Amino acid sequence: MNAIIFGQNKVHKRKSASDNASDLRVIGAGLPRTGTSSLKAALEILGFGPCHHMTELFDKPEQSILFARALDGYEIDFHELLKGYGSSVDAPTALFYKEIHQAYPKAKVILTVRDNSEKWLESFKNSIGPVGLDIFFYIAIYLIRRFRLQCIVVRKIMQKWMTEYGQIGPHIHELYNARVIQENKQDELLVFNVKQGWPPLCRFLNVPIPEDIPFPDVNDTKYVQERILLARRVGWCTWACLIAVIAVIIYFFTSFMKL
Incomplete structure (x- = not known):
């Protein structure tokens, strides 16, 4: 969901050694609009790619169908769904981080956060908010299958938030983060603001800090x-x-009937 939902320019080239990842090693549990695109780019630089992100749904509409089913309460095989990925960030995977962690128990969990909840809400409203909340947007893109399927997933995610937290507001960021922190042991979860850069991320993942490469x-x-x-x-x-x-078909049909 971060960076749009309908595709995004690649910022950094993935490491070739991770292009055919056999196992998911990092799970991003942070909400959309918490620096997940920056974290995706960072993980791929560090060799934990390819990284699954909401943008993947644009090129793989069949994933939208599976995630929509999962959001409706159906069980899905995350091993199969995330095959070939070395990490995951952003929605919709973040909403299923516990289920994904059960499928990949050795993976490390990272919770991305914003400076404060008000900034998160402002970023949300200024970017992906209309995709999930504006019915006219949904009507507009309805005829384009991959847009429609991705939009359905976003709308279901926001419906889930409203069911769990009430109306869309800054409290979602605060309550969601508190829940994730409570659900994990302190030494097994990295609470990460992307402004912190490489040091805490690399320490947590036990990898060296990239030389001469700024944090994305x-x-x-x-x-x-x-x-x-x-x-x-x-x-x-x-x-x-x-x-x-x-209109053209109706015109010619009515003209033919008059003959």
Whole structure:
């Protein structure tokens, strides 16, 4: 969900040694809009890639179907779903971090957090909020299958938040983080603000700090907004084309009937 939902520019090249990951080694439990895109880029630099992120659903719509089922309460095989990934961050995997940890008990868990809950909510509203809360956006992109499926997942995620925490607000960030911290032993969970950079992350993962490589700073709010606007425009154009085709068919059909 961070960086849009409809695809994202790659910021760093993945390490070739991790291109065919056989086991998930890192699980991101942080909410969307908590620096998950930056963490994804960092993990791939460190060799824990490929990293699963909401953006994966754009190219793999079948994953959207499986995650939608999981959000509806059906069991899914996370070993099969995450095959080939070395790590995961962002929604929807973050919502199932416990189930994924059961499937990969040796994986380490990282909880990304914002400076405060108000900043998280502001970032959420300025980026992915409309995807899950704006019914007109859903109608606009409905005819485009991969957009529709991804949007369904986002809407189900937000419905889950509202069921568990009430209305969308800053308290979600606070209550969710507190729950994750409570559910894990202190030495088995890294509570991480991406502003902290490489040191705490590399210590936790027991890997050396990359030389001459700054910690990724993927501030993608503007990119998200642009992609949402583009998706909306493409969606309405698709509807316009469909209506035009139907109108032409009706015109020729009625003209033929008059003959």
